Amino acid sequence: SAPFSISADFIADHNARLDGATTEDYHALERTLTRRGIDAEALVRKVTEFGVAIPTWGVGTGGTRFARFPGPGEPRNVFEKIDDCAVIHQLARATPAVSPHLPWDKVDDNAALREKAAAHGLAFDAVNSNTFQDQPGQALSYKFGSLSHTDKAVRDQAVAHNIESIEIGRKLGSKALTVWIADGSNFAGQSSLTKVLDRYIDAMREIVAALPADWRVFLEHKFFEPAFYSTVIPDWGTSFAAAQELGPKAYCLVDLGHHAPNVNIEQIVARLVRFKKLAGFHFNDSRYGDDDLDTGSVDPFRLFLVFNELIDAERRKAEGFAPAYMIDQSHNVTDPIESLMQSAIELQRAYAQALIVDRAALEAAQETNDALGAHLELKRAFTTDVSPLLAAARLRTGGAIAPIAAYRASGYRAQRAKERPAVAGTSAGIV
Ligand code: AOS
Ligand code: ZN
Numbered sequence: 192s193a194p195f196s197i198s199a200d201f202i203a204d205h206n207a208r209l210d211g212a213t214t215e216d217y218h219a220l221e222r223t224l225t226r227r228g229i230d231a232e233a234l235v236r237k238v239t240e241f242g243v244a245i246p247t248w249g250v251g252t253g254g255t256r257f258a259r260f261p262g263p264g265e266p267r268n269v270f271e272k273i274d275d276c277a278v279i280h281q282l283a284r285a286t287p288a289v290s291p292h293l294p295w296d297k298v299d300d301n302a303a304l305r306e307k308a309a310a311h312g313l314a315f316d317a318v319n320s321n322t323f324q325d326q327p328g329q330a331l332s333y334k335f336g337s338l339s340h341t342d343k344a345v346r347d348q349a350v351a352h353n354i355e356s357i358e359i360g361r362k363l364g365s366k367a368l369t370v371w372i373a374d375g376s377n378f379a380g381q382s383s384l385t386k387v388l389d390r391y392i393d394a395m396r397e398i399v400a401a402l403p404a405d406w407r408v409f410l411e412h413k414f415f416e417p418a419f420y421s422t423v424i425p426d427w428g429t430s431f432a433a434a435q436e437l438g439p440k441a442y443c444l445v446d447l448g449h450h451a452p453n454v455n456i457e458q459i460v461a462r463l464v465r466f467k468k469l470a471g472f473h474f475n476d477s478r479y480g481d482d483d484l485d486t487g488s489v490d491p492f493r494l495f496l497v498f499n500e501l502i503d504a505e506r507r508k509a510e511g512f513a514p515a516y517m518i519d520q521s522h523n524v525t526d527p528i529e530s531l532m533q534s535a536i537e538l539q540r541a542y543a544q545a546l547i548v549d550r551a552a553l554e555a556a557q558e559t560n561d562a563l564g565a566h567l568e569l570k571r572a573f574t575t576d577v578s579p580l581l582a583a584a585r586l587r588t589g590g591a592i593a594p595i596a597a598y599r600a601s602g603y604r605a606q607r608a609k610e611r612p613a614v615a616g617t618s619a620g621i622v
């Protein structure tokens with residue numbers, strides 16, 4: 192029998208019950224925005240154009256180094272992951288791309304994978320390489336590093352994997368490679384803090400040389416974990432300096448969870464825009480470190496402030512500004528499909544709120560040193576409930592007014608659980 196899918200009629204029926212209240216709320220917001228000189232319809236259009244890529248690894252239950260608690264009906268391969276990404280996009284209409292991870296998503300027939308995704312309206316965004324784990328049958332171990340390893344043979348193996356990832360990404364229609372390495376050390380003195388970076392940059396040069404003309408490479412920094420004393424690319428400064436040395440195809444990716452607590456991430460974003468080196472994002476939220484909590488779940492204001500910088504850059508047509516948006520989270524206690532829909536909505540919310548900042552008033556306050564006045568301009572946008580705009584955007588593009596409620600009512604997970612018998616593995620450490 193054909194695999195279960197949610198029909199357009201089902202979504203329409205679900206929407207019909209909510210339509211009245213949604214329209215009322217929309218008109219109320221429209222009046223508020225009109226008073227502020229903002230065109231609600233134009234905003235809805237902007238929101239419908241907003242897209243963020245789903246990480247293929249995100250649709251499976253995540254885990255920690257302590258345990259993984261798989262849920263029912265988990266996707267068992269990348270084709271099934273695409274099915275789950277498709278339902279996320281079908282209902283929430285904000286995720287028209289997927290970001291694959293290699294070799295986790297390695298298949299014999301990449302053309303078939305690309306076609307399947309396209310049939311669901313999904314494209315492939317940046318490919319993520321993986322030299323933070325040893326794969327079965329792999330000749331050399333990454334236990335002591337990959338691109339920065341002391342042994343040239345290990346570095347060569349890691350370079351070859353990245354080049355293969357580019358090749359696969361090409362077949363999938365991707366245009367970027369994201370490189371995050373786990374390289375670092377656990378003891379003071381364990382490795383030369385200078386030589387590791389030299390080796391990393393040399394290895395990256397080979398990867399950059401293998402990029403097709405229209406590709407970019409995204410360097411992803413992270414200040415700790417799995418190495419706990421030092422990390423080779425710990426911060427945006429190192430990432431930026433490396434990207435400078437690697438040339439015009441190299442950019443710096445900001446994973447929101449990869450900074451020390453209290454670091455001003457929106458300022459990092461502004462700096463990277465200024466230096467024309469912002470690659471894009473791995474969105475998530477965090478309380479302590481790389482907790483990979485759901486986007487906007489802990490500190491939606493910070494997310495808004497990041498988008499405030501992005502809209503500022505967009506409005507003044509900052510040169511070379513073309514950030515790639517991806518989510519990177521680990522779902523340990525939720526149905527990943529629900530978390531990813533909600534996260535995409537939170538991103539749209541931050542985006543819409545940033546769009547309604549009165550930039551002229553903000554700038555006037557800044558120029559006259561009206562500190563509180565400037566702050567209140569941001570707060571006015573942030574405290575505006577734009578939910579009706581987001582619902583309208585979904586409704587007009589065939590999505591669900593209430594994606595999570597519709598998803599639950601559809602019985603999707605239970606149907607998939609029948610089609611996808613549980614996988615035994617409870618292996619920890621899947622992030
Ligand atoms: C690791 O902390 C990074 O966020 C990477 O982006 C990683 O590739 C991703 O989390 C998938 O494991
Ligand atoms: Zn990441």
Ligand code: ZN
Nearest residue numbers: 446448449481
């Ligand atoms: Zn991370």
